[in-house]
Amino acid sequence: MLLALFSSFPDSGCAGGPPATTAPVFGYRVVASFPHDPAAFTQGLVVVDGQLFEGTGNYGASTLRRVDLATGRVERETRLAPELFGEGIAQWHGWLVQLTWREGLGLIRDRDSLETRETFRYQGEGWGLTQDGRHWIMSDGTAELRFLDPESRRVVRRLTVRDGARSIRFLNELEYIAGEVWANVWHQDYLVRIDPDSGAVTGYLDLSGLYPESERPSREAVLNGIAHDAATDRLYVTGKYWPRLYQIEVVPR
Template sequence: MKAHNSLIIIILSILCFSCGGNQNKRKKNFSIKIIDNQTKFKLGETIKASLINAKNIEIDSVIYQLGDKKTLLKKDFIFKEIIDTEKLGNHILTANVFYNGNVDTITKKVTFLNNIAPKLYSYKIIAEYPHDQKAFTQGLEFYNDTLYESTGKKGMSSLRKIDYKTGKINIKKEVPPTYFAEGITIMNDKIYQLTWTSKEGFIYDLKTLNKIGNFAYNQSKEGWGLCNDGNHIYKSDGTEKIWILDANTLAEKEYIEVTTNKSVKSRFNELEWVEGKIYANTWQKDGIAIINPKNGALEAVINLSSLRKKVTQHDNLNVLNGIAYKKDTKRLFVTGKNWDKIFEIEIVK
């Protein structure tokens, strides 16, 4: 009997706790209405939002927040904002509604797009150089006249120092077989190398390629591509996000989302910093996207679809991947996974 009574008490306690929990999940009295039910806005357009107040509750004030910008309204409660300096991509418009000593927080998803379609560029080949056909290229970068390469696949991943004119591998460091190596970037006499799904990156000495450290990922999903502008490191993770990392701590501080005039894009792989822009391979696409690092706008695409036909055709031939910019000549060098050539190209606008 005591056991039976105890069981009843436990059940009643659970029911009371559940009821109390439901009471705490109070239904919101307000919602955000965007004029004309528009959810996508292009640069230069104005987002207009108001409150739906079905119960006609007397409102004291409303604080709207879009990104880092907060707007306090004490009458009308109609939010207006021109989309100009905001980063492109997905955003949350938040309204904190103050009334009768209470506050309701309500949100609305919106997307900001570029107002110009990406330009389409072509190319011409300046020179061709030999490349290791067994290299599953994941990262490519020049430092002075020396080419550095990261190759992928578990058991085949490596970091290499290469004479690009002859294809000779001067130094090769194997990556432990449990890792699938990805993109690289060079900064402050160090090489930073990503791994794909291990949530870990490696740091190497530039001269010797000896490993001198590790770094962990934070919010980013995976490791795909890296580049740097001399002050910050940019990291792609396969999603629409390109993360901006602190150059000293490698912490992920913020991100941009790559966006055209129609939609938010994803799957950006190898990255390269070129004259103030991010150049990016798109996985399984034989082209290079040119991205504005300030707001994420995809400004142009270099069509390299015919380039794969110019290398030796074999069973393991894979997609274009690998961009290196030679600053002294202002030329791009590109290759692909298991390609036997590296191409020096000039962009034709």
């Protein structure tokens, strides 16, 4: 989200590790790192058939792009209209679905050309997006996940994410991995693993130190971007304005 918006969330805190919890907390090992466009305000990340796609934000600068993973080179890009703020992306049956922040507009795009083929409307803000093979799963910056029917594009279920009695707010970019929803938490250096049936937090992935705060170019250069290649079981993460994209392995902490 925009820096100006941060002031409206005074208790969201600065980047750091997971909160006190009884849920398992995992660490990471960097397997490889790759160049990443340091001007990209990363909002969504997905790997489809070994190909990396990225959605970026900011008014007048939002894009959907196909990126060469090894070099970070943008192979193809389409820009959103200047009045649209791009958000999360997900793949769906050969298409790419992209949300917008406050405009209530979803874009369904051709995976090859990146051209918009359809649009749909939704209520409230759009932040992160993923899918479980049956539903589109959407975050809006609160502790709630919305499950949409891909045919009607209507919300069919709402789920509050909780760690015990505490709700986990500011859920942002999402990825569906091995039966769980993984989520960035805005302005935090950890991922939350979520049971999509109950909303219970099943664990945290502490990514503190992956890109130290002292080296980041701005307050908004936060962790944001999860992509899982199911065919190879490779996990990638990056952030807004980060110069690197990392392949990581989850390890006990």
